[in-house]
Amino acid sequence: MTEISLDNFATAHATGAAQVVDVREPAEYVAGHVPGAASIPMGQLPDRLAEIDRSKPVFVVCQAGGRSAAMTxxxxxxxxxxxxxxxxxxxxxxxxxxVESGTPKGR
Structure with missing residues (x-):
């Protein structure tokens, strides 16, 4: 597993280079998420790989780091x-x- 520091992620996010996948459950995502993050809950990730751009780095986020490590x-x-x-x-x-809040787009 590769882990990126919060500061390095913030830099990538600020430059628009971050493709962010939030693997938390929908209610967690709705309550607050990194702006621009796609909501793909951990249990759905294997079936939704086609939604992720393979040509760009993917930054995986959850609440504290456990789920994102496994999904990474x-x-x-x-x-x-x-x-x-x-x-x-x-x-x-x-x-x-x-932080943004609200329902994920397209789901």
């Missing part, structure tokens, strides 16, 4: 350039980074 390993196994975001959404929020 799965994405790496499928040939994605995937990175688990250290500390997850909790660390992102605690650092005062912007």
């Amino acid at each position: 390993d799965a994405l790496l196994h499928h040939g994605f350039d995937a990175h688990s975001v250290a500390g997850g959404t909790a660390a992102w929020t605690k650092a005062g980074r912007p």
